[in-house]
Amino acid sequence: MLKPTLLDCTLRDGGNQNDWRFTAADVQTIVSTLDSAEVDVIEVGYRGGSGSRHSPTAGASAHCSPEYLAALPVTKHAELAVMVVPSVCPVLAMEDLPDSPVSMVRLAAYPWNMGQIPAYMNAVRSMGLRVSVNLMAVSYVDVPRLREIARELASTPPDVMYVADSFGALNPDSLRERVDVLLHELDIPVGVHTHNNLGLAAANALAALDTGATWLDASLCAMARGAGNLATEQAAAILSSWPRYATDVLPEQVCEASEYVAERVLPRPMAVRRVEIAAGLNDHHFYYQDRVDRISAAHGLDPWRVGRALGAIRPRKVTDEVVERVCQNMSEESPA
Template sequence: MKDLVMMDCTLRDGANVVGKGFSADLTKMMIEGLIKSNIKVIEFGNALGLGAYESRGAIAPLTDGEYLELVQPYLDQAELGMFIGVTNVNERNVELAARYGLKFLRIGANASDGESACEAIKLVKKHGLKCRYSAMKAYVLNADELAEEARMLEECGLDELTIMDSAGTMTPGEVREYVEKMVAKVKMPVGFHGHNNLGFSGSNAIAAAESGATVLDCGLMGMARSAGNCPTEMAVALFQRMGQMEYIDQYALLDFIDKELSPAMKEYGYHNPIEPIDLVFGDAGAHSSFEKIFRDVAAEKNVNLYKLIRGVSKLERKTVTKDICLRIADEMLKA
């Protein structure tokens, strides 16, 4: 498995859970939380992309210009970019992105519509931006057809292509076939963006990575259109078990979700489908019936709850006692 890049799409696709875009406060909160966790490839802005505010009536709390102004302090801390529908790729929009210092634009077009994107790719490259591409509704073409379209787009100058399972309909076997065939056809990085409609978002992310994809789209707390994306924090837990994404500070990420993001999203009626503690129970192999013991000892000894759960679970999974927890907590404090 090649080294994996996490692209967090919460601030773009995730904005669908509140309308067409997040507020300034939530945008700043999430960018800072992601950077603090060392997740530094971030897509943000209007849920329908750059230019959609005017052209498609996708009214968000901020205009494109206001989102671009907002991210200026973070440009040297992360690779920030925007999505843009292929019909909105024009001189004005691309020049705006370049002028405000974005690192990339990701062109979105439905699979089979790739020929319409060649000039758009050239325009993005002319302005010095990395050009990514989302093959939306990837499943409308078979794996061979999509791979051939990717080859054509690469010849137009494309830097990276994401296979987008827009309906969450693909199974791990299908993801493997699509990724393997595309990786064999092109030299550019291949990414995968999966929705969770059939509950396969995590399995499909693993299948994509094992088949040669090197970029994975995710969303904090699973936030995205419809049934959501693969949760960022779940992907981190899964791939760190496989020796990947070790550059991400998982504890900082979970702390951010617990203390800042989850409380903020409750105001919008959004409920986290997998709470951080349940994620850690699954990752550590710890039964949730021991939760009170873990919490009591973590509070008594003032140690990180999630580190305690993992530490104890390496030693004992069947019967967790307070004595075992106290011993591990003391070892944590000494370390």
């Protein structure tokens, strides 16, 4: 019987919906209620800010200052974690963490930034903290490259290795394939972070668990960027109702937390509409879709076709210049 580790990331990933402007009461309620529900790990925010969404007005969980961490409620069951993007947060900015309630640091990196992870991971571990590595945009990583990344980490592996379907582009088969590579190459727990652009967050999570993953990310009310994550309350219900899984998580208590978020925190219901679906199908962050629509219209091109062409080249960022170049190439290739 598999007993997955359930990690709630509402205060971190959910901040993409409300600019991380959780009130002190929000933080206290979310953390204490999830702890009472015996959720295994609670990610309380970013240390040093998000690597993909910069906001001058972001609230406290976007940075997890020493003061913010010191004010967190004491947990009896849950381990507390922060996410760090090494490309935006130097190691020296975490020297206070060993004296905080945080015991785990989640290092998030895109495939092209993985080279900096081993040294950074060793520095964090020397502080006495547990470390996970979250490989973002894993839909951009084919199996041979993923195998290379795993082997580069094999000599000093993290405590947990995560794959994050950042664009919500994967399906159960493609996620299963990636999890299988990590399990074959690394003798450590593997985790998954799924997005719901194609309505597959739960299906992908279950496929990963079936393959052998044992860590599962989720957020209350699915609160996260774009189409959102697997909902923590649904994950708790699945793990509790399906006899193949064992869990100590109490779904009734998790639902108390999700109701609080729905009524007091979430600025709007999570939606899966054209923008989110297009981003999932075309394999890029949803917040680039407005740019794709605008520039495609200026060239008289179908934005769905332009989006597919963008996904095929897997750009690190979908800038105006990248979209312009794709549109120009498509215009030149079209018959007069």
